[in-house]
Amino acid sequence: MRDELVRRFEDFGTRTALFDRGTAVTYAELLKRIRDTRERLALHGVKPRETVVVHGDYSTDSVATLFALFLDRNVVVPVVTLTDTTLDTLTEHCRPSHLVGTTEAGVEIRDLAQPTAASTGQSGGAGPAQAAAPDAAEGAGTVHARLGDPGAAGLVLLSSGSTGAPKVILHSLDVLVGEKLQKRPRRRPNALNILMVLMFDHIGGINSLLSTLLVGGTAVLPRHRTPDEICALIERHRILVLPTSPTYLNLIMVGGYHRTYDLSSLRLITYGTEPMSDELLDRVHRTFPGVRLLQTFGTSETGIATTTSESSSSTYFKISDAGVEYRIVDGELQLRSRTQFLGYLNYDDDSLTEDRWFRTGDLVEEAADGYLRIKGRAKEVINVGGEKLLPLELESVLMGSPLVEDCVVYGRPNAITGQAVCVDIKPSGELTRAALRKHVTEFLAGRVEPFKVPSKINVVDTIAMSDRLKKLRSRPGADEE
Amino acid sequence: MTERIQSVVVAALDEINLTREEKIPTDRVLDLCLYGDSGVFESMYLVAFLSLVEENIEDEFGAEVSLTSEKAVSRRVSPFSSVRRLVGFIEEELELVGVRG
Numbered sequence: 001m002r003d004e005l006v007r008r009f010e011d012f013g014t015r016t017a018l019f020d021r022g023t024a025v026t027y028a029e030l031l032k033r034i035r036d037t038r039e040r041l042a043l044h045g046v047k048p049r050e051t052v053v054v055h056g057d058y059s060t061d062s063v064a065t066l067f068a069l070f071l072d073r074n075v076v077v078p079v080v081t082l083t084d085t086t087l088d089t090l091t092e093h094c095r096p097s098h099l100v101g102t103t104e105a106g107v108e109i110r111d112l113a114q115p116t117a118a119s120t121g122q123s124g125g126a127g128p129a130q131a132a133a134p135d136a137a138e139g140a141g142t143v144h145a146r147l148g149d150p151g152a153a154g155l156v157l158l159s160s161g162s163t164g165a166p167k168v169i170l171h172s173l174d175v176l177v178g179e180k181l182q183k184r185p186r187r188r189p190n191a192l193n194i195l196m197v198l199m200f201d202h203i204g205g206i207n208s209l210l211s212t213l214l215v216g217g218t219a220v221l222p223r224h225r226t227p228d229e230i231c232a233l234i235e236r237h238r239i240l241v242l243p244t245s246p247t248y249l250n251l252i253m254v255g256g257y258h259r260t261y262d263l264s265s266l267r268l269i270t271y272g273t274e275p276m277s278d279e280l281l282d283r284v285h286r287t288f289p290g291v292r293l294l295q296t297f298g299t300s301e302t303g304i305a306t307t308t309s310e311s312s313s314s315t316y317f318k319i320s321d322a323g324v325e326y327r328i329v330d331g332e333l334q335l336r337s338r339t340q341f342l343g344y345l346n347y348d349d350d351s352l353t354e355d356r357w358f359r360t361g362d363l364v365e366e367a368a369d370g371y372l373r374i375k376g377r378a379k380e381v382i383n384v385g386g387e388k389l390l391p392l393e394l395e396s397v398l399m400g401s402p403l404v405e406d407c408v409v410y411g412r413p414n415a416i417t418g419q420a421v422c423v424d425i426k427p428s429g430e431l432t433r434a435a436l437r438k439h440v441t442e443f444l445a446g447r448v449e450p451f452k453v454p455s456k457i458n459v460v461d462t463i464a465m466s467d468r469l470k471k472l473r474s475r476p477g478a479d480e481e
Numbered sequence: 482m483t484e485r486i487q488s489v490v491v492a493a494l495d496e497i498n499l500t501r502e503e504k505i506p507t508d509r510v511l512d513l514c515l516y517g518d519s520g521v522f523e524s525m526y527l528v529a530f531l532s533l534v535e536e537n538i539e540d541e542f543g544a545e546v547s548l549t550s551e552k553a554v555s556r557r558v559s560p561f562s563s564v565r566r567l568v569g570f571i572e573e574e575l576e577l578v579g580v581r582g
Binding site: 384385414415416417420433434437438441442445450451453455456 | 496499500524528529532536550553554555
């Protein structure tokens with residue numbers, strides 16, 4: 001497999017692999033960078049099967065380091081934002097031997113087992129690393145051993161859970177790469193030109209990167225993920241494929257960036273990470289009439305499944321992936337996939353059923369012809385005195401109002417009805433809370449059942465979005481998991 | 482302060498009345514029972530009404546109080562048994578957070 005990957009990169013040769021800060025990097029150059037990185041890693045004492053944290057967002061260096069560690073059969077932990085808490089969690093459960101920092105200043109390799117002056121400096125987070133130093137080698141072996149294949153490389157992802165410590169999810173990187181190597185290389189250069197909107201430490205981001213590079217496509221690496229910059233990059237690089245999320249697409253349209261920039265190169269927009277409402281999809285479809293719209297589906301635990309949308313204007317989709325089985329139990333989607341994770345390193349595998357199906361936590365409905373539609377997250381159900389509501393349902397209706405630019409619906413506990421429906425609204429234009437409340441009450445009358453009318457409405461300047469491009473639904477005082 | 486709170490509550494009732502077909506009588510408003518056997522609200526609407534009062538109290542006094550808390554519902558004499566009791570409860574809660582008349 002490793003030979004096959006290197007051979008492909010050699011064959012792709014002068015094709016552009018990456019656009020990194022506007023500079024084209026060919027496959028030959030990337031391969032050279034991978035080889036140099038392997039040498040540097042060896043010089044710094046990084047041994048096969050050790051766990052290595054790669055800190056940074058997409059860059060030629062971070063991508064080269066990912067592949068170098070894959071070739072050397074390490075366990076790779078990509079982390080875009082490395083906080084002390086994250087490093088504590090990783091130190092405790094992964095015992096990384098090294099930390100590779102990939103910043104604009106270049107690559108810095110730190111030995112976490114033998115802290116140096118540099119590692120105790122201002123970068124923070126050195127404390128926990130030092131504390132774990134004596135066990136680093138042994139701990140790294142343990143994580144690799146869980147792969148069950150001494151010749152494989154591992155990938156550790158952190159879940160973006162809203163509460164508690166993130167879940168530390170172990171994958172076999174060999175399995176993920178192996179899946180992508182089954183696809184034949186593209187014959188024409190530039191046939192696949194994709195913008196890396198999803199993050200480097202996100203299953204969707206890793207999936208996009210591997211899908212693109214292993215078949216000879218071009219990955220354009222953004223520095224920031226503002227709608228302005230993303231749309232500028234689409235225009236500049238004639239991007240064909242934009243993997244994104246519903247919230248993000250709304251930001252592009254509301255900001256009018258599709259008018260500011262020429263986005264006519266787009267052929268495919270994929271959306272995932274959170275459910276799409278019919279109202280928003282309809283607007284996207286009207287705004288980008290010639291573009292195919294595809295619902296993607298995946299989880300950090302099972303990988304990304306190949307999907308087919310019923311049509312560009314439909315939120316119904318099929319999981320059409322030979323490597324993924326699905327079933328629906330009590331309304332919840334359960335998956336079993338070839339690219340399934342090997343376990344959590346810090347939690348019990350309670351999200352797996354006894355027969356090893358993964359409970360996604362997503363509530364879905366299935367149409368007669370096998371098409372699925374995501375209704376929302378099971379944990380986001382709002383229960384108002386026994387009557388139940390999913391936020392997306394109400395958000396979708398509210399987004400139909402000309403006065404609502406974006407909104408987020410959530411439950412807030414109270415001692416009378418258990419939960420009450422609350423909504424934060426970013427209005428289009430200036431509106432007071434009283435005026436907005438009056439409008440919302442009138443707008444919803446007759447459109448939804450009375451218990452779904454929010455009892456509390458807040459006017460906000462922005463609807464917060466996580467770095468996974470999802471709407472943040474967790475509010476102070478709101479029900480937690 | 483009691484009067485200020487009272488006018489906030491009445492203003493909330495007036496606002497609710499704008500969108501209700503069956504108007505809530507506000508002539509003897511202090512004795513109006515909000516929730517219970519002879520209450521004017523079902524539980525869901527009570528929560529919406531109380532949220533509105535909370536909001537208006539915040540605007541008027543610059544302080545947040547919770548009217549749907551465990552404390553409010555577990556009182557031996559319910560603050561929702563009359564507008565007078567609700568006003569009294571709000572006054573106590575405001576005093577707790579340092580707002581005095």
